[in-house]
Amino acid sequence: MSKQPERIFVKGNEAIARGALAARCKCFFGYPITPQNDIPEFMSSAIIKAGGDFVQAESEVAAANMLLGAGAAGVRAMTSSSSPGMSLKQEAISYMAGSEVPAVVVNMNRGGPGLGDIGPAQGDYYQSTRGGGHGDYRHFTFGPGTVQEAYDLTIRAFDIAFTHRTPVLILGDAILGQMKEPITPWVPDNIDDEAGRDWAITGRTNVRETGREKRLIKSLFLAEGELAGQNRHLQAKYDAWADMAECEHYETEDAELVVCAYGSIGRIAKSAVRSFRKQGKKVGLLRPITLYPFPSADLKKLAQAGKRFLTIEHNLGQMVDDVRLAIRTVADSAFFPIYPGNLPTPDELEAPILACLEGK
Structure with missing residues (x-):
């Protein structure tokens, strides 16, 4: 680039x-x-x-x-x-x-x-x-x-x-x-403008000269076993994305409690974590950047290192399911909801983080 x-x-x-x-x-x-x-x-x-x-x-x-x-x-x-x-x-x-x-x-x-x-x-x-x-x-x-x-x-x-x-x-x-x-x-300096030209529906002009085969893009699969094959193909593609999962680690290495939050709540939670760090309290943040694929491997490693977890979301509890699935064989995650209609501040996140840190 x-x-x-x-x-x-x-x-x-x-x-x-x-x-x-x-x-x-x-x-x-x-x-x-x-x-x-x-x-x-x-x-x-x-x-x-x-x-x-x-x-x-x-x-x-x-x-x-x-x-x-x-x-x-x-x-x-x-x-x-x-x-x-x-x-x-x-x-x-x-x-x-x-x-x-x-x-x-x-x-x-x-x-x-x-x-x-x-x-x-x-x-x-x-x-x-x-x-x-x-x-x-x-x-x-x-x-x-x-x-x-x-x-x-x-x-x-x-x-x-x-x-x-x-x-x-x-x-x-x-x-x-x-x-x-x-x-x-x-x-970016490496964009391939020809990407997709081997499958896209671009018009089969000069067929006799080019010999290009007819192309078909569809989501309807009616032949026996055809849809099952397409679903297997798609699932294999989704599974392969696991290696592309990304997240931000902030002060997680020595943290006793790891806060999990994404997007705008992730940055608000990060401010709260900074405040605790200034007080000498070992709190860290894991912020998923890819929500799918989810950074499950990173969370599991933290759980295996003995960390505790608190998930904070601006909803009634959704990403927390993915956090718990990632660490389910090792640990669990507490959850703090921010109800839609409210706009949180870092100060308002400090109380649930402190309570979780103290085991309350």
Whole structure:
């Protein structure tokens, strides 16, 4: 990659849009919903200037199906939305997973269920990491915690989408999307513009000259045993992603208690951990960066080293299930919920951390 010298001060939403353009995203299909509106607003002009196309779709359903069509043609494309809008996109995402169509999808999580509010929450973790539509599927899921990560991981999302022929989800929330931080933009220097050209539906022109075989992209498998074979193939792909799991370790080496939190809550929890460290208390933080694949191996190693765990989430308990699954043969995790509709501060996280540290 080639670093650009300037630093710019941008919102998380804008950082994602800029990261997509750096990754040579050529099509954006969107529909307005708070708190992700800055992404389509920025893209509506910037992607046109970059030689791409922007479509203000008539609905979230339409935007997701446009994304399916673009990905099937081998085009680097993206859509973005927020919680209720993501629910409407799930059928198309299931089709993309089933037919192995690459795409990048952004969800700036807001409070729910239902319309909820326009504030931050992490209640879409299950939907994001389990495959929120019908059938058995997963998609690669990033949970950025800083504006710089939002930029960086968007670029990586496009690479993973085309390398593994899969939808890739970027899960943020209203905090990440709306806060501003300085970032260093960069442009990858190894993008393969021909990626996907050996399978994409691009039109079989000059068949007699090229001899190209007909191509078919589908998620419907009706022949005897055909669907089972496709599901085995997909599951093998998902299993292979385990080696790509990532997380941030902060003061975990000598920690007696490890706090597990992701995204915006991860950075708030990190501030609380810093406060305890200044007091000489051995508290650390493990912040998953990939939510699927989940960094289970890192957690298990910490559990085997005798650590105790506290999971903190801006929901009623979702990621804690993955934490407990990772350490189930060795340890358990306490849990502290932040109810959607509330915005926590580092000070408010100190009481549950202290109680857990003292074994209460």
